[in-house]
Each structure stands twice: as C-alpha cells, then as structure tokens.
Amino acid sequence: MSTHTISLKVNGIPYQRTVEARMLLSDFLRHELRLTGTHVGCEHGACGACTVLLDGQAVRSCLMFAVQAHGHEITTIEGLAPDWQSGSDPEEMHPIQIAFREKHGLQCGFCTPGFIMTLVPFLAENPFPTEAEVREVLSGNLCRCTGYQGIVEAALLAARMMRAAAVTRSADT
Amino acid sequence: MTTTSTTYFGKPIKRNEDPRLLTGQALFTDDVDLPGMLHVAFVRSDYAHAWVRGVDVSEARRMPGVVAVFTAYDLGDYWRPGPLLVPPPPIQRLVFNIRTQVPLVKDKARHVGEPIAVVVAESRYLAEDAAERVYVDYEPLPAVVKLEDALAPGAPLIHDDLGTNLNAHVIQEKGNYASAVERADVVIKRRYVYDRGTAVAMENRGVVAHWDAKAEQMTIWDTTQAPIPIRNGLAAMLGLSEHQVRVIAPFIGGGFGPKIMMFYPEEVLIPWLARKLNRPVKWIEDRRENFFATTQERSQIHEAEIALTRDGRILGVKDVFLHDAGAYAPYGLTVPINSQCTLLGQYDIANYYTEFKSVFTNKPIVTPYRGAGRQHGVFVMERLLDAASKELGIDRVEIRRRNLIRPDMFPYPNVIVFQDFAPLTYDSGNYEPALDRVVELIGYKQFVEEEQPRLRAQGKHVGIGIVTYVEGTGIGPYEGARVTVETSGRVSVATGIGTQGQGHFTSFAQIVAEQLGVPVERIRLVTGDTAEFYWGAGTFASRGAVVAGSAVYSAAVQVRKKALQKASEVLEVPEEEIELVDGWARVKGAPHKAISLGELARRANPLRGAVRSGTEPGLEATDYFGPERGATASGVHGIIVEVDIETMQVQIKRYVVVHDCGKVINPMILEGQIQGGVAQGIGNAFYEQLHWDENGQLLNASLMDFLIPTADVVPRVEMDHVETPSPLNPMGVKGAGEAGCIPVGPLFAQAVEDALAEYGIEINEIPLSPNRLFELVQEAKARRAAGLPAGR
Ligand code: FES
Ligand code: FES
Numbered sequence: 001m002s003t004h005t006i007s008l009k010v011n012g013i014p015y016q017r018t019v020e021a022r023m024l025l026s027d028f029l030r031h032e033l034r035l036t037g038t039h040v041g042c043e044h045g046a047c048g049a050c051t052v053l054l055d056g057q058a059v060r061s062c063l064m065f066a067v068q069a070h071g072h073e074i075t076t077i078e079g080l081a082p083d084w085q086s087g088s089d090p091e092e093m094h095p096i097q098i099a100f101r102e103k104h105g106l107q108c109g110f111c112t113p114g115f116i117m118t119l120v121p122f123l124a125e126n127p128f129p130t131e132a133e134v135r136e137v138l139s140g141n142l143c144r145c146t147g148y149q150g151i152v153e154a155a156l157l158a159a160r161m162m163r164a165a166a167v168t169r170s171a172d173t
Numbered sequence: 174m175t176t177t178s179t180t181y182f183g184k185p186i187k188r189n190e191d192p193r194l195l196t197g198q199a200l201f202t203d204d205v206d207l208p209g210m211l212h213v214a215f216v217r218s219d220y221a222h223a224w225v226r227g228v229d230v231s232e233a234r235r236m237p238g239v240v241a242v243f244t245a246y247d248l249g250d251y252w253r254p255g256p257l258l259v260p261p262p263p264i265q266r267l268v269f270n271i272r273t274q275v276p277l278v279k280d281k282a283r284h285v286g287e288p289i290a291v292v293v294a295e296s297r298y299l300a301e302d303a304a305e306r307v308y309v310d311y312e313p314l315p316a317v318v319k320l321e322d323a324l325a326p327g328a329p330l331i332h333d334d335l336g337t338n339l340n341a342h343v344i345q346e347k348g349n350y351a352s353a354v355e356r357a358d359v360v361i362k363r364r365y366v367y368d369r370g371t372a373v374a375m376e377n378r379g380v381v382a383h384w385d386a387k388a389e390q391m392t393i394w395d396t397t398q399a400p401i402p403i404r405n406g407l408a409a410m411l412g413l414s415e416h417q418v419r420v421i422a423p424f425i426g427g428g429f430g431p432k433i434m435m436f437y438p439e440e441v442l443i444p445w446l447a448r449k450l451n452r453p454v455k456w457i458e459d460r461r462e463n464f465f466a467t468t469q470e471r472s473q474i475h476e477a478e479i480a481l482t483r484d485g486r487i488l489g490v491k492d493v494f495l496h497d498a499g500a501y502a503p504y505g506l507t508v509p510i511n512s513q514c515t516l517l518g519q520y521d522i523a524n525y526y527t528e529f530k531s532v533f534t535n536k537p538i539v540t541p542y543r544g545a546g547r548q549h550g551v552f553v554m555e556r557l558l559d560a561a562s563k564e565l566g567i568d569r570v571e572i573r574r575r576n577l578i579r580p581d582m583f584p585y586p587n588v589i590v591f592q593d594f595a596p597l598t599y600d601s602g603n604y605e606p607a608l609d610r611v612v613e614l615i616g617y618k619q620f621v622e623e624e625q626p627r628l629r630a631q632g633k634h635v636g637i638g639i640v641t642y643v644e645g646t647g648i649g650p651y652e653g654a655r656v657t658v659e660t661s662g663r664v665s666v667a668t669g670i671g672t673q674g675q676g677h678f679t680s681f682a683q684i685v686a687e688q689l690g691v692p693v694e695r696i697r698l699v700t701g702d703t704a705e706f707y708w709g710a711g712t713f714a715s716r717g718a719v720v721a722g723s724a725v726y727s728a729a730v731q732v733r734k735k736a737l738q739k740a741s742e743v744l745e746v747p748e749e750e751i752e753l754v755d756g757w758a759r760v761k762g763a764p765h766k767a768i769s770l771g772e773l774a775r776r777a778n779p780l781r782g783a784v785r786s787g788t789e790p791g792l793e794a795t796d797y798f799g800p801e802r803g804a805t806a807s808g809v810h811g812i813i814v815e816v817d818i819e820t821m822q823v824q825i826k827r828y829v830v831v832h833d834c835g836k837v838i839n840p841m842i843l844e845g846q847i848q849g850g851v852a853q854g855i856g857n858a859f860y861e862q863l864h865w866d867e868n869g870q871l872l873n874a875s876l877m878d879f880l881i882p883t884a885d886v887v888p889r890v891e892m893d894h895v896e897t898p899s900p901l902n903p904m905g906v907k908g909a910g911e912a913g914c915i916p917v918g919p920l921f922a923q924a925v926e927d928a929l930a931e932y933g934i935e936i937n938e939i940p941l942s943p944n945r946l947f948e949l950v951q952e953a954k955a956r957r958a959a960g961l962p963a964g965r
Contacts, residue, residue, distance in 0.1 A: 104842070106194055
C-alpha cells in the first residue's frame with residue numbers, strides 16, 4: 001500500500017504525517033490526530049456528521065482522503081472554542097455552540113459537530129438567514145433525535161448573536 | 174412531591190451535558206483509543222438462507238497485519254445461542270418456540286448479514302482487506318421473505334428442528350367479542366399491513382474490550398442501553414465474577430431500542446477476543462452493517478374488525494395478526510404484546526378478542542424500536558374508527574369522543590396481560606381535554622367547514638387528521654440510585670441505566686436539586702458505568718424518568734433528611750426551622766446562621782472522634798424503586814397536509830400535539846423528545862421502507878437509498894400539555910420517550926385520505942410513499958371507471 005507524507009494545518013496547528021493513500025480524512029482526524037469530535041455516521045457522504053472546514057468551506061471528511069488535505073487548512077469542532085475545557089463557563093463557547101445549548105438543538109449530540117460545522121461558513125456568508133434558508137442548508141445533515149426544530153432555532157439565534165457581536169465589534173473600532 | 178412552587182423541578186433548565194457534546198469532548202465508544210488496540214471486521218452472510226458448508230480462512234490468515242481469524246468452530250464451548258431476554262408472559266394456552274441468535278454461523282445462515290467469521294488485524298483497513306479473502310462455501314436455500322408465506326404449507330423451514338416457522342401463538346380476551354357482534358348494528362372488517370423499518374441511530378453500534386491479565390479485569394465500552402445486564406451476562410459467559418467485569422456505556426449516539434438488544438454476536442465476541450489475544454480489541458459497526466446486523470422492527474398484517482352501534486359506540490374489537498420476528502426471537506414477545514395491549518387506546522371497549530402468530534422469516538432480528546409495536550395497535554384502532562366514521566356518517570372527532578374512557582373510570586382495567594406480565598390497567602388519565610385542545614389548536618371546525626372547501630375549490634388537495642393514543646410507560650422491574658454530597662459541596666448521583674440523549678444528566682439533577690437546594694450545574698450524574706452502580710435493568714419502554722427518576726428522588730429525599738438532621742445538631746435548632754438553599758443549610762428567617770452542605774458532609778464523615786454505632790457515614794443514600802405496574806401516558810395528535818397531485822408529495826402544513834405524561838421534570842427536554850419522536854414517526858409513515866427482493870436481499874442498505882426525514886420536511890410541532898399525575902410513583906411522572914412517534918402512521922393516513930377524498934381511496938398500510946399514493950389513486954380511478962364502489 002503506497003504511503004505519502006502530508007503536511008496540513010488542523011485548528012491552526014501544523015502537522016506532518018505519513019499516511020496510506022487510502023486513509024479517509026475522517027479516520028485521519030479521528031484516529032491519527034485523535035480529534036474525535038468529528039463523528040462518522042455513514043462513511044458514504046449522506047449524514048453530514050463528519051463535516052469539517054477545508055480552507056473555511058464545509059466538506060464531508062469521509063468523502064476525502066487525508067492526502068487530499070495536503071497543504072490545506074482544516075478546522076474541526078475542537079477548533080471552534082479552542083480554549084474551552086470541561087468545567088469552563090459554557091458562555092465561553094462559540095456563539096453557535098451556545099445557541100445550540102440555549103435552544104436544545106441537541107439530544108444525543110452525535111450529529112451536532114456536523115451541524116455546527118455546516119453552519120459556521122453558512123452564517124458567515126448569510127448573517128440574516130431566513131428559517132427556510134436555514135432548513136435548506138441543514139437538509140444535508142441527518143439528525144435522528146431532535147426533529148430539527150431546536151437546531152433550526154439555534155441557527156437563527158446564533159445568527160442574531162453573531163450579528164450583535166459584529167455590531168459591538170464595529171462600534172469598538 | 175409538594176405541590177408548592179418549585180425551584181428546579183418542572184423548569185426548562187439547560188442541559189449539563191451539552192458543553193462536552195458541543196465542543197467535541199464527549200466520549201463515544203469509537204473515541205476509545207487504547208495502546209496496542211486491534212480492530213475487527215466481520216465476514217457476513219451474503220444469503221438470507223443458506224447452508225454454510227465450509228469457511229476457508231487460510232488466505233485471510235496470511236494477509237498483512239492479520240492477527241487472527243475465527244469461525245464458529247474456533248469458539249469451542251463459548252459458542253452458544255444467546256439467552257432469551259424476555260420470557261413469554263403468563264398467558265394461558267400460549268405457544269412459544271425459543272430460537273435465539275448465535276455468535277457466529279455454524280451450519281446455516283438465516284438472514285443476510287449474519288456473522289460467519291471474524292477477522293482481527295492491526296487496523297480496520299487491514300481487517301476489511303482480509304475479510305474479503307475469507308471464502309464461504311454456501312448452499313443457498315429458498316428464503317422466507319414475505320410474512321404471509323412463513324406458515325404456508327411447504328414453506329422453507331428456517332429452524333429445521335422446529336418443523337414449523339411458528340415462533341409464538343397468543344390469544345387474549347377481554348369480555349366476549351361474539352356477544353358484541355350479536356348486539357351490533359354494524360361490523361366493519363379491514364386488513365391492515367404495517368411494514369418494517371429500522372431505527373437508524375446516527376451512531377452505529379460498537380464495542381471495545383480491554384482485558385487486563387494482571388488485574389484479571391475486563392473493561393468493556395459498549396453502545397448499549399443496558400450496561401448492567403450486559404455485565405452480568407458477559408461475566409457469566411466469560412466465566413468471570415461480575416466484579417471482574419466493568420461495562421461502560423459512554424455517550425451514546427441515539428438508542429431508540431435496538432441498542433438494548435442483548436446479546437448481539439459482536440458484544441459476545443469482542444470481549445472474548447480481547448482475552449484470547451490479550452490485547453484491546455475494537456469493533457465499530459459501519460452503516461451498511463447497521464442495516465442488517467442491528468435489529469429492526471415491525472412487520473405485521475392485521476385482520477381486524479369492529480362492532481358498533483348505529484350511534485358509534487364501540488361494542489367490541491377483534492384483531493388477528495401475523496407478526497414478523499425475523500430469523501431469531503431473543504426478545505420474546507414484547508413487540509406483538511405491545512401491539513395487542515395498545516390497540517384499545519383511549520377507548521372504553523368491553524369486548525376484545527386479540528390473537529397473533531409470531532413467525533420466523535429470513536430477515537434481521539426484530540426487537541423493540543421506539544414505539545415497540547404500539548404504533549401497530551394504534552394504527553388498527555384509529556383506522557377502524559375512521560372507517561366507522563365514514564360508514565356511520567359520524568364526524569371523526571365525535572366518534573372518538575363518544576368512546577373515550579371517562580376520568581371517573583380510572584384505574585381502568587383492560588384485563589389482558591401487558592409486557593410487564595401484569596394485567597393491563599391504566600393508572601390515570603383525562604382524555605377529553607386533550608382532544609378538545611387539539612381540535613381547538615388546529616382549528617378543526619373552521620378548517621373542515623371553511624378552509625378545506627375553499628382550498629378544494631381552488632383545486633388544492635388538503636386534508637386534516639386527528640388521532641388519539643395511549644402509551645404504556647415506566648414498567649418495572651426496578652432501578653436504583655445513589656446520591657452523595659461531597660465535601661466540596663458538589664453532589665454526585667449514580668444510577669445504573671444508560672442514557673442516549675434523553676437529558677438524564679439534567680433531569681435527574683433537577684430532581685436532586687429540588688430536594689437538596691443545590692444548583693443543577695453542581696450536580697454530577699454518572700450513568701451507564703457498572704463500576705459506579707451495581708444494580709439495574711436499563712433504558713427501555715420510556716422508563717428512565719419514571720423508574721430511575723423515582724429512585725433518584727427517593728435517595729435524594731433520604732439525603733435531605735440526613736442533611737437536615739445533621740444541620741439541626743450543628744445549628745442547634747429543630748429540623749423544621751432549617752431550609753436547604755443554594756448549597757447551604759440555613760435557619761429560616763436568619764440566613765446568617767448557616768452551614769454549607771459540603772461542611773455537613775465533612776462532619777458526617779469525621780476522621781477522628783467517636784461516631785454513634787449504626788450511623789452511616791457521609792451524606793449519602795442509595796435507594797431503589799420498582800413500580801407495581803406501568804404508568805399509562807396519552808395524547809392526541811393533529812395534522813394538516815397538502816398533497817401535490819402531480820408528484821404525490823405530501824407537505825405537512827400544521828402539526829399539533831397535546832400530550833399527557835403526568836408531572837413534567839423538564840419541559841424543554843420533554844418537548845425535544847416529542848418533536849424528535851414525531852420526526853421519526855413521519856419517517857415511518859412516509860419516507861422509510863426497507864425493500865427486500867424475493868431472496869431476502871436488502872436493496873436499500875444505505876442512507877442514500879433509505880431516506881430519513883431531513884430539516885426541510887419535518888415541521889415545527891406545536892405542543893401543549895395536560896397533566897394527570899400518575900399515582901404509581903412519588904413524583905407523579907409518566908414516560909414520554911416514545912409518544913411522539915406512536916400515532917403518526919394513522920394520523921398521516923387519515924389526513925392523506927382526506928386530502929384525496931375525491932378519489933375515494935382508503936389507506937390501510939404504512940409506510941406510504943409518493944409511488945404508493947400514485948398507485949392507490951390509479952386503482953381508485955380504475956375502480957370508478959369500472960363502476961365499482963369507492964374504498965378498498
Ligand atoms: S460520515 Fe461522512 S457524511 Fe456520514
Ligand atoms: S442529536 Fe442525536 S442524532 Fe442529532
């Protein structure tokens with residue numbers, strides 16, 4: 001089996017690793033880098049649980065090989081609020097994470113990292129999303145527990161929180 | 174529970190477990206990573222029914238990275254059929270033929286995906302490579318795929334020694350149906366088909382086992398809903414003491430029933446492999462495996478009839494059905510018994526004859542999946558009432574109302590034996606207000622009288638549905654809990670059940686918080702780890718909040734007593750004058766006279782000095798709760814749909830639920846359970862169907878082909894609650910885990926039938942799909958063209 005040496009940045013940290021050509025990016029993140037917040041629900045691109053950011057865009061890490069991430073920058077759920085640790089103040093999480101808790105956007109939490117990573121670029125590009133737009137963008141992610149209502153509300157709340165934060169930031173400058 | 178105002182109980186408190194889940198720090202089974210860990214891939218049967226004449230593993234064994242390959246014959250005495258999990262209830266004349274699953278196929282494969290060999294390698298990739306080099310010599314046999322073929326003369330025998338494919342035959346009766354027919358003005362008969370679905374928890378199953386040879390200790394991480402029974406069973410199988418086996422059910426990515434099946438072959442094999450090879454071993458199911466190696470639910474065919482008076486009073490119901498057990502039946506009769514016992518629903522019906530035959534087929538094993546057969550019973554009853562409503566010309570809400578059990582009739586005896594082995598008795602309920610509320614919320618009258626005619630005139634196909642149901646919840650045997658105040662003032666709570674997203678970390682903390690006056694976020698809950706709590710049964714039948722919750726409550730009440738007693742000694746005032754607030758025991762009206770709970774805990778466990786003999790140290794209590802019988806929750810769902818007559822897509826315009834699950838611990842969590850349950854019900858009604866070919870091959874074993882509902886099709890569920898406390902537990906709670914999904918099938922059918930009323934179709938099956946609706950409409954048109962009456 002051929003191997004390749006790849007260099008990439010994950011959550012801002014540079015890594016160099018030698019991997020088999022066939023290793024999935026999802027397996028690489030989970031089992032090589034031990035970033036197990038990225039979940040795997042289907043390994044055929046259908047559920048969205050494995051969604052991460054590749055150079056800021058949402059991608060399904062089970063549909064990519066690790067070697068394809070060579071030279072790119074990946075962000076996983078662990079990279080959203082990097083300083084947050086168990087026991088920290090929940091309010092110090094990323095606004096989308098806070099909004100999910102606020103609106104009960106998760107039950108078992110298995111699908112949650114994928115939903116959140118799908119929303120990160122979406123809300124960055126659409127600060128004023130409608131409910132229909134949110135449902136549309138989330139329709140590629142499967143959740144079996146929540147019936148989506150809490151997730152949709154969390155996305156809309158996160159948009160409001162992030163807009164408010166942007167206003168505060170621009171007022172500060 | 175006092176009825177005075179509460180601080181924590183009944184409040185929509187945000188969940189304690191969320192931050193860990195939201196930041197990617199929660200441990201799921203596949204996240205367990207141990208040094209030297211080996212990985213497993215299974216070789217599974219390609220055939221639904223075949224003799225296995227030989228398994229050639231020699232090439233696989235030589236593949237790179239392969240540590241071992243085992244077949245059934247390598248297991249020696251460890252190869253044994255699994256235990257019968259739930260013995261049949263004590264019902265007279267009951268026939269029950271036990272056949273349970275085996276760890277690996279020895280002679281005959283009985284469903285697609287049944288494991289035949291197991292490959293252990295240094296990585297999952299290598300294990301899968303080698304699994305492809307295991308050669309199985311099959312002699313294919315004709316398969317029993319259709320439920321109605323199983324008992325036909327000359328049907329292939331699945332368990333040859335049995336001489337029949339009959340798994341069970343059960344007859345139960347309340348009153349005398351024949352007498353009801355004699356007095357009836359009308360008797361309506363129908364045939365109903367309810368096909369099987371699958372749970373599709375987003376997390377597939379998995380097991381990791383670690384054998385520490387020096388400590389002689391086995392640790393197992395398992396995606397199970399029942400860690401304690403798994404520990405007990407595995408200890409016995411492995412010849413270890415229960416104290417040598419620790420089973421941890423960490424965060425679980427959705428359970429819904431199939432994760433309480435015991436014992437899956439993989440669950441039995443992975444610990445054995447870890448011990449045999451003396452290295453940690455991990456197996457994680459992939460999605461394809463999940464479609465046939467994880468248990469499924471539902472396939473029943475009902476021949477039902479209802480006897481009524483002219484004014485719509487139900488005199489009796491008769492239901493005879495076939496139930497598909499799949500290839501083995503380790504879970505006993507839970508699912509078909511639930512169907513029998515849920516059928517009568519909210520209605521006062523004096524005469525009921527119910528009979529079923531459970532049969533073996535060459536399909537994956539059937540065990541409870543959310544609703545666990547209840548929806549089948551509800552489907553039959555509600556569809557019968559819809560047929561009666563049309564035949565008698567009585568409005569569908571009215572015919573239901575006329576038959577509701579009245580509040581003064583509780584406890585209401587339904588006589589037949591339920592899954593908890595006791596005669597079914599509804600503990601409490603108040604059904605009419607919920608029905609009224611749904612009628613009002615959805616604007617039934619206005620819709621039927623104004624909106625629907627107006628929209629129909631515009632060529633739109635809109636329909637409304639309203640159905641009722643009950644849900645037997647919170648059954649025994651028992652659960653336990655331990656509540657401990659630590660010297661830091663933090664509180665820890667341990668129970669034996671597993672948790673799969675129901676929010677137990679928070680709702681149980683609320684129960685304790687209410688008793689001890691400690692903020693919820695300072696209460697740490699441990700569930701699903703046998704090292705933390707020894708006794709228990711598991712999370713099933715919507716029983717977590719009821720049974721384990723009541724145990725938590727009783728233990729917390731005892732700790733409260735201890736704290737008050739100790740505080741009274743220290744503060745030198747009578748107990749009645751002390752209140753527990755914000756982690757302090759303080760004198761009412763004199764809050765400066767106070768001592769922290771942590772300090773009380775420290776004093777209750779002194780390092781020196783004398784303690785009265787017989788005194789238990791610490792601020793801690795353990796208690797158990799076993800309900801005398803299940804608590805019956807209930808509800809009413811309403812829906813408005815629009816059918817696009819070109820595509821036969823069904824759009825849900827409104828969805829209303831009014832639900833009664835007794836006292837509510839956390840309304841936010843409850844509403845999440847209902848919303849999620851409704852989504853699963855919608856999937857079951859319109860999106861999800863397993864398609865098998867005539868050989869028993871599953872044709873749509875992927876999430877590309879098996880569609881579960883997505884965010885763009887699941888509507889917001891509008892909810893309201895009625896609260897009829899259960900007298901069967903101290904908090905008055907009833908379970909809620911399955912309520913959302915139970916009545917969706919008949920609701921959907923009623924509304925779609927209404928929307929397509931101009932074609933005169935009748936829907937007697939679930940799941941539906943655009944294709945199926947198209948066919949039904951075509952059939953109806955053809956019937957009309959032939960001058961036949963509308964209907965079936
Ligand atoms: S695991 Fe990648 S989409 Fe499902
Ligand atoms: S919260 Fe369980 S799958 Fe979404």
